[in-house]
Amino acid sequence: MTQLSISQRAMAARPAPSYLDGLNPEQRAAVETLDGPVLMLAGAGTGKTKALTARIAHILATGAAKPWLVLAVTFTNKAAREMRERVEALIGPGAQGLSWLGTFHAMSAQMLRRNAELVGLKPNFTILDTDDQIRLLKQVIQAENIDEKRWTARHLAGLIDGWKNRALTPDKVPQDEAYGFAGGRGAKLYAIYQDRLKVLNACDFGDLLLHAITLLRSNPDVLADYQDRFRYILVDEYQDTNVAQYLWLRLLAQGRQNLCVVGDDDQSIYGWRGAEVDNILRFERDFPGAKVIKLERNYRSTPHILGAASGLISANAERLGKTLWTDLPGGEKVLVRGVWDGEAEARLVADDVEQWRRAGRPYKDAAVLVRASWQMRAFEERFIMLGLPYKVVGGPRFFERAEIRDAHAYLRLIASEDDDLAFERVVNTPKRGVGDTTVQKIATAARAAGVTLARMAQTLITTDELKGPARTGLNRFLADLERWRARARELPHTELAELILDESGYTDMLRADKSPQAAGKLDNLKELTRSMGAFDTLGAYLEHVQLVMDVDRGEDGEDTVQLMTLHAAKGLEWPLVFLPGWEEEVFPSRRALDESGQKALEEERRLGYVGLTRARESARISFAANRQIYGRWQTVLPSRFIDELPETHVEAVSDTGYFDHGAGAADSRYAAWGPMAMEAGAGFGSGYQSPGWKRAQASGGFGASRPPTIEAAAKLVAPSGASDARYGVGDRVFHDKFGYGSVTAVEGAKLSVAFDKAGEKRVIDSFVKAA
């Protein structure tokens, strides 16, 4: 008798198993509807994870299936970890043996390791990350004599990823798309790249899924085995699946049709990396007889927040449609505030946070969610100035840092000497006199002889092919590798890593580095050796980092304001949420709109919906009049999304204080916001429109090198005949004939102005007189 059936009997003895406690009728239906396909449409904050984990608990506890016969797929390792923990919390040891709970990629890798030969790989294949992928593609492009400045490896990598997301092998790439790269050689390069991967016994992330599909498609016995094995299949965040993942699932689910997918079409925000909202919109057609269960009761946010979010998302056309409701009390309206510029916005947010803190609330209950990571800088600067504790979530990932990748390359070389990409990465890091020319020489010879770089290097140092420092350096490098491999047998892998970093001169190189980042890099390497300690062997560690590009650094529990992108915020929640930068061009992002038009606009809107629904008690949107983007000042307009928020749930407030023009403004919502009113034609008083000068922006404005100041703006809107209005160097001016310019010198009433368009300087009398 297994432990499972004991706990099962214990469960059966009780009328209502505890994992069903506190579930509402819809959630309960989602848990207990076990036969046939199920689509759980779960709006934000409706207890989706709770229902999903309870469903797994239910399957296991009722004995419907053994844990190893349940396939549960997520997108991120974090989600997989959380799911496992929560199922364990619900039913205890019965959850052990959930060996098929993980990400699409990890599950694919698991299948491939068992049957690697069937797709032309060896079972110990390596998994390349984006960086390896790009370096390999660069080689392919060079080998084909293509201008790599015109056609970058990064661009090609993007195309290939896109094709792989759509499960397109090189022969299936549509003609017109292949023509988009290097004059029609896109598909050919893709094919060459795939050949190179095979030679290297390597996969990129897309390959994991693609090879798994190939494995299942071309081996009916393997497919039948998995179809039979997986009694129940569960998929989290179904709205984020791409075509390849859809095909993967369809193959596996075809047998028993016991597929339960959970998602929210309104929270699909990864279209740009291949996610197809269509998959969830189409589910009922793909799986006839599917039961659709909607979770609409929200346990997270106040009615005002839900109202604002619902109003916004209702502007989208392609929706399955849900109406979130809550019986939580009213709370405050969503605040919308206009500010002068990004700095003022950061000041405003920081002030709010301090007030929140003074009211006895913790910092960690507040989050700032931005559209793009460059927006974080202003907040960080302000927070640092005030000594306000904050934490950037996401950002450059630990395992993608150069020093960590270098260390890994050394370790990979110890584990398998034929890892060419690793060899190339560190053969001259730190510098040992083995430059590009030498590496090229080795690579050409290795390719010709059909051996690995390391092996060819070994051969070449015995000949006279290489001379001087190159030969000495390479010789020492190879001898080092040999010695480390020998030590690897007796030394624990953490100590081995330290030894390698020391003896290779890598730590010395960083110590000699005077740049401020060097110290951090050394810390990161320490962190690396520490995190290796959690694994028994070097091999186990490397397998882990290849798939799980994240390290559990256990820094939870710190009381800090959370600063992150909207994308990173999905699945999280806070009582107080700031949503800055709601301006056209920024959010919705102009780039997204340029690239994918209406489709992108809807996705941006969903992003706004995700942002709003993160808030439990208070959501505070803000927008600026002037924004520094890539070091250039621009005037910006409030986001169209602000207009789409239902007024009944929104409170518009001004914090500028300087430009309160009240009822005269075009839209009372922006009443207090000077520049907007100006743009809208509300005017700043009769004197503003003086002959020849349509508009004089404050210092700053278009393309200036310093931010506009309130004082300068006030000066420029001085009453008519204001020939005495004084300008400062750097002020922006606009002239009918010459367009925008900036003041380079002031002499009495004469201004020297450099006009942007004309590219020349002109001296003009004063701002009331046309030049």
Place this chain on the structure above:
DNA sequence: TTCTTCACGCTTTTT
């Protein structure tokens, strides 16, 4: 081989 200088281009991000 390595150091220096100029040009370019720039979201979101997981595996």
Place this chain on the structure above:
DNA sequence: GCGTGAAGAA
């Protein structure tokens, strides 16, 4: 405005 990356100089 800044970091990367490629081409020329030492």
